[in-house]
Amino acid sequence: MKPNATLKQLSETLEMSIxxxxxxxxxxxxxxxxxxxxxxxxxxxLEYEPNTNAINLRTNNSKLFGLIVPVISxxxxxxxxxxxxxxxxxxxxxxxxxxxxxxSIVELNNLKLCKQNRVAGIFVxxxxxxxxxxxxxxxxxxxxxxxxxxKVPTQENCNKICVGDAEAATLAAKALIEKNKKSVLAxxxxxxxxxxxxxxxxxxxxxxxxxxxxKLQIEEAINPSEAYNKTLNxxxxxxxxxxxxxxxxxxxxxxxxxxxQLKLQIPSEVGIIAISNGFIPKLYFPxxxxxxxxxxxxxxxAYTRMxxxxxxxxxxxxxxxxxxxxxxxxx
Amino acid sequence: MKPNATLKQLSETLEMSIxxxxxxxxxxxxxxxxxxxxxxxxxxxLEYEPNTNAINLRTNNSKLFGLIVPVISxxxxxxxxxxxxxxxxxxxxxxxxxxxxxxSIVELNNLKLCKQNRVAGIFVxxxxxxxxxxxxxxxxxxxxxxxxxxKVPTQENCNKICVGDAEAATLAAKALIEKNKKSVLAxxxxxxxxxxxxxxxxxxxxxxxxxxxxKLQIEEAINPSEAYNKTLNxxxxxxxxxxxxxxxxxxxxxxxxxxxQLKLQIPSEVGIIAISNGFIPKLYFPxxxxxxxxxxxxxxxAYTRMxxxxxxxxxxxxxxxxxxxxxxxxx
DNA sequence: ATGAAAGCGCTAACAC
DNA sequence: GTGTTAGCGCTTTCAT
Numbered sequence: 207m208k209p210n211a212t213l214k215q216l217s218e219t220l221e222m223s224i225x226x227x228x229x230x231x232x233x234x235x236x237x238x239x240x241x242x243x244x245x246x247x248x249x250x251x252l253e254y255e256p257n258t259n260a261i262n263l264r265t266n267n268s269k270l271f272g273l274i275v276p277v278i279s280x281x282x283x284x285x286x287x288x289x290x291x292x293x294x295x296x297x298x299x300x301x302x303x304x305x306x307x308x309x310s311i312v313e314l315n316n317l318k319l320c321k322q323n324r325v326a327g328i329f330v331x332x333x334x335x336x337x338x339x340x341x342x343x344x345x346x347x348x349x350x351x352x353x354x355x356x357k358v359p360t361q362e363n364c365n366k367i368c369v370g371d372a373e374a375a376t377l378a379a380k381a382l383i384e385k386n387k388k389s390v391l392a393x394x395x396x397x398x399x400x401x402x403x404x405x406x407x408x409x410x411x412x413x414x415x416x417x418x419x420x421k422l423q424i425e426e427a428i429n430p431s432e433a434y435n436k437t438l439n440x441x442x443x444x445x446x447x448x449x450x451x452x453x454x455x456x457x458x459x460x461x462x463x464x465x466x467q468l469k470l471q472i473p474s475e476v477g478i479i480a481i482s483n484g485f486i487p488k489l490y491f492p493x494x495x496x497x498x499x500x501x502x503x504x505x506x507x508a509y510t511r512m513x514x515x516x517x518x519x520x521x522x523x524x525x526x527x528x529x530x531x532x533x534x535x536x537x
Numbered sequence: 538m539k540p541n542a543t544l545k546q547l548s549e550t551l552e553m554s555i556x557x558x559x560x561x562x563x564x565x566x567x568x569x570x571x572x573x574x575x576x577x578x579x580x581x582x583l584e585y586e587p588n589t590n591a592i593n594l595r596t597n598n599s600k601l602f603g604l605i606v607p608v609i610s611x612x613x614x615x616x617x618x619x620x621x622x623x624x625x626x627x628x629x630x631x632x633x634x635x636x637x638x639x640x641s642i643v644e645l646n647n648l649k650l651c652k653q654n655r656v657a658g659i660f661v662x663x664x665x666x667x668x669x670x671x672x673x674x675x676x677x678x679x680x681x682x683x684x685x686x687x688k689v690p691t692q693e694n695c696n697k698i699c700v701g702d703a704e705a706a707t708l709a710a711k712a713l714i715e716k717n718k719k720s721v722l723a724x725x726x727x728x729x730x731x732x733x734x735x736x737x738x739x740x741x742x743x744x745x746x747x748x749x750x751x752k753l754q755i756e757e758a759i760n761p762s763e764a765y766n767k768t769l770n771x772x773x774x775x776x777x778x779x780x781x782x783x784x785x786x787x788x789x790x791x792x793x794x795x796x797x798q799l800k801l802q803i804p805s806e807v808g809i810i811a812i813s814n815g816f817i818p819k820l821y822f823p824x825x826x827x828x829x830x831x832x833x834x835x836x837x838x839a840y841t842r843m844x845x846x847x848x849x850x851x852x853x854x855x856x857x858x859x860x861x862x863x864x865x866x867x868x
Numbered sequence: 869a870t871g872a873a874a875g876c877g878c879t880a881a882c883a884c
Numbered sequence: 885g886t887g888t889t890a891g892c893g894c895t896t897t898c899a900t
Contacts, residue, residue, distance in 0.1 A: 208678045210655070212893055223871045228895065236869055253675075255652045259593040260893035263876050266540075268590070278609075279619040288610040291636055300650060303634050305622055319631060321586045324541070344584075347539045459820050466797075466822035489790050489820065491797035543877055554887045559879065567885055591877035594892050 211252040220248060231256075262324060269299045271512065272320030274330040276308040276357070281455035282483050282501050283331070286356065289505030290329065297509070299326070308333045317341055327351040327512050332359055334399065339364065351515030353508050360400060363522055365515065367508045369499035370526040371401055372408035374481045377497045377531050378451055379412035381479055382420075385537050387449035389421040391440055393457045396428045405453050405481065423447060433460030441468055449537070452480035462490055478536040481529075492535030503527045542583040551579060562587075593655060600630045602843065603651035605661040607639040607688070612786040613814050613832050614662070617687065620836025621660065628840070630657070639664045648672055658682040658843050663690055665730065670695065682846030684839050691731060694853055696846065698839045700830040701857040702732055703739035705812045708828045708862050709782055710743035712810055713751075716868050718780035720752040722771055724788045727759045736784050736812065754778060764791030772799055780868070783811035793821055809867040812860075823866030834858045 213231075217224045222241070230237045230245035231254075248254075262268040271294055275283050287303060294301045302323060306313035310333045320328050327350055330342065339359045342352045351365065358366040382390055392409060395402045406424065413420055423440070427433035433452070437460065440446060452458040458480040470476050472492060480487060480496045487494035504527050511525060544562075548555045553572070561568045561576035562585075579585075593599040602625055606614050618634060625632045633654060637644035641664045651659055658681055661673065670690045673683045682696065689697040713721055723740060726733045737755065744751055754771070758764035764783070768791065771777060783789040789811040801807050803823060811818060811827045818825035835858045842856060 207680045210652075210679060210893095214893075224894080225872080225896080226870055229870085232895095238869060241869080255649065257594065257655060257893050258653045259590040259599070259655060260876090261895080262590040263588065263594055263878090263892095264894045264896090266876065277619060278622060279615040284610040284615040288608060288636065291609060291634060292638070295635065295647075300633055300635075300654070302631055303622060304626065304631070305619065307623070316626075318586065321541075322589045323631070324588060324590060348541060349538045463820065463822045486820075489794065489817075491794045541877095545877075555877090556879080556888080557886055560886085569885060572885080588877050591892090592879080594876095594894090595878045595880090597892065 210257070211249070211254040212257070216245065216248055216252070216254060220244060266324075268324050268326050270323060270325045271299055271301050272316075272323070272325040272328040272330075273301050273303045274306055274313060274316045274320070274328065275303070275355075276306050276331060276333055278303065278305055281486065282356070282499075284501070285483055285485075286501035286505045289502040290509060293506055293509040297513075306333050308335070310335045310337075314341060321345075325350065327353070327516060329353050329355055329508055329512070331355045331357045333357075334396070351512055353512055353515070355508055356504065357399075357401070362524075365511060365522050365524075367504060367511060367525045367527070369401075369504065370529050371404035373526070374497045374499055374529040375405040375407075375409040375453075376412050377529055378479050378481060379409050380416075381495065381497075381531055381537060382449055382451065382477070383413070383417045385449070385477060387420065387477055389423070389445065389447040390449045390451055391423045391425065391437070391447040392451040392453075393425050393427045393433050393436070393461065394453045395426070395457065397426055402426075402453065409451070421447075427457050427460065430456055430460035430463070433457040434464045435460075437461050437464035438467065441470075447476065449477035449479070452478070452482075455480070455482045455486040458482060458486055458494065462494075472536050484532065487532070487534055487536075490534075490536070495534040495537040496532050497529050498532050499529055500527060541588070542580070542585040543588070547576065547579055547583070547585060551575060597655075599655050599657055601654060601656045602630055602632050603647075603654070603656040603659040603661075604632050604634045605637055605644060605647045605651070605659065606634070606686075607637050607662060607664055609634065609636055612817065613687070613830075616814055616816075616832035617836050618832075620833040621840060624837055624840040628844075637664050639666070641666045641668075645672060652676075656681065658684070658847060660684050660686055660839055660843070662686045662688045664688075665727075682843055684843055684846070686839055687835065688730075688732070693855075696842060696853050696855075698835060698842060698856045698858070700732075700835065701860050702735035704857070705828045705830055705860040706736040706738075706740040706784075707743050708860055709810050709812060710740050711747075712826065712828075712862055712868060713780055713782065713808070714744070714748045716780070716808060718751065718808060720754070720776065720778040721780045721782055722754045722756065722768070722778040723782040723784075724756050724758045724764050724767070724792065725784045726757070726788065728757055733757075733784065740782070752778075758788050758791065761787055761791035761794070764788040765795045766791075768792050768795035769798065772801075778807065780808035780810070783809070783813075786811065786813045786817040789813060789817055789825065793825075803867050815863065818863075818865055818867075821865075821867070826865040826868040827863050828860050829863050830860055831858060 213224045213227050217227045230242045291301050304316035354366045394406045425436050482496040487496045544555045544558050548558045561573045622632050635647035644664050685697045725737045756767050813827040818827045
């Protein structure tokens with residue numbers, strides 16, 4: 207067990223003061239080239255690595271962000287996380303990633319962990335059961351920015367970055383109408399989630415205004431198998447739909463499984479469109495037409511917003527990442 | 538900007554010494570109940586949170602592990618990471634997750650970050666280009682265990698946890714033979730990766746020994762579209778295979794896209810079997826039969842091994858997570 | 869150009 | 885049962 211090298215150790219063997227060594231290592235202009243050289247040589251030889259804990263303690267700030275998400279392994283979050291991790295790392299920060307498992311108690315514990323680690327800022331995608339966001343907002347007192355991502359609270363006075371739910375749903379509705387679909391089976395997720403509500407409202411509204419005669423069958427599907435079963439049921443009825451809209455990848459997978467079972471031809475017998483991150487739609491033939499809601503873009507945007515907040519942006523902002531239609535061959 | 542509460546602050550307003558406060562907060566038996574009560578009350582009121590940096594500095598150890606992976610967003614890693622994060626967190630540790638982007642320079646930088654943060658141990662899945670693992674092995678000098686995961690180096694003298702490549706491939710081969718398949722198209726990934734080599738070798742060997750008359754067509758597919766194209770090509774030939782083996786999810790997605798395009802009936806016209814984490818196979822109808830290589834199990838096993846190492850297990854170990862056949866309806 | 873010294877927040881050995 | 889003290893590794897002000 208060889209302990210890590212320290213400034214003290216370097217200073218002793220070099221017979222210099224700790225401050226000189228410290229300055230040399232950060233290329234302080236006051237230090238002579240000769241001294242720097244000696245210091246660097248020994249530091250390299252001993253594989254000196256500065257102790258982040260000591261630095262953070264001394265300087266009272268850290269290059270660490272916290273990220274709290276319901277779960278890492280998910281159609282959407284994995285790309286969001288990947289993007290956020292990369293963005294922070296490339297800017298000299300690290301990311302402490304914590305899963306809440308969609309449990310608000312765990313979420314609060316994770317928040318505590320972030321505080322104890324004196325993170326410089328927090329990104330959080332709240333659980334479905336998070337009612338009280340006061341614990342998060344209180345961080346503002348300590349100048350710790352909090353950026354809510356994707357699953358955001360309904361309150362107004364906070365920084366939020368989300369997918370443009372209404373915009374995405376509207377784009378999908380528009381595409382369906384343009385393809386002249388007459389009977390659309392539309393799946394939305396858990397009714398209690400704002401994401402479902404907003405997508406549903408915008409979707410239904412667009413049809414009402416622009417194509418009131420299209421038959422709209424709205425269904426709730428809280429998981430793939432529910433989407434699967436409800437799709438199969440629809441084809442047991444007399445008048446099957448000529449298009450299906452899937453609010454999420456989760457739903458899309460269930461629907462597509464049913465499509466395969468029913469051996470339906472896409473798009474000739476039935477058109478499919480989804481709102482998605484883009485990975486799942488590309489698994490099928492033909493590839494599914496989808497409105498992209500990019501986790502990657504969301505991560506980048508969130509980081510940018512964090513930087514502004516750190517720089518002292520006083521107000522709160524509600525940002526949306528733009529959606530766009532990606533044509534597959536399914537509609 | 539309200540700074541965080543400190544022991545000093547508490548001790549001053551309570552007119553006690555810092556050590557008393559510190560002891561009270563950790564329920565040291567020496568401290569009277571009355572004192573503890575007072576301390577806790579104030580601590581709660583002021584939302585005192587111990588400063589992890591100070592603790593780590595003082596105690597010279599941290600409750601932090603590092604995890605270095607090529608990429609977070611991946612068929613396999615996301616579940617591995619999720620499992621590892623959960624496991625560590627439930628045991629009081631945090632996980633610093635770093636992506637190398639499959640770049641060995643970045644990987645080395647990430648390693649440095651881990652050192653600077655004085656992590657208690659490191660999990661790493663090396664990049665495809667990582668030749669020299671000396672920088673990792675050197676951590677043993679500092680009593681920092683290193684556990685290689687999944688993508689492991691070929692050297693022997695290190696702790697490795699991987700999927701049982703040979704076992705998984707053998708199980709798949711066995712299943713194909715039992716189903717009496719006569720002509721198998723088998724896809725393997727990048728030939729330079731040990732994972733491909735080991736799976737291929739075991740697979741081919743099992744056929745050679747147990748069913749030498751089965752026609753085996755071995756193909757390399759380094760991404761989904763290559764698997765897709767080569768599958769399409771196979772059906773342009775006169776004698777199409779009666780089964781396809783996919784070494785990975787990545788390959789499976791390409792193959793299945795081709796299946797849909799060719800409108801082949803599974804399993805009547807062609808049987809499919811894959812080695813997979815389990816998510817992708819369940820997207821299709823019928824669900825794909827696969828040999829499970831679980832990222833979840835791998836994560837748990839890795840954590841367990843880390844604990845042993847921390848407890849002083851001197852030797853190195855090469856552990857494999859068991860594979861098992863999961864029957865879908867595709868074979 | 870270099871050094872001395874204080875102090876970040878905390879723990880723990882040693883007093884009493 | 886509580887207080888005193890030293891020190892973890894580092895930065896930074898103030899001297900020289």
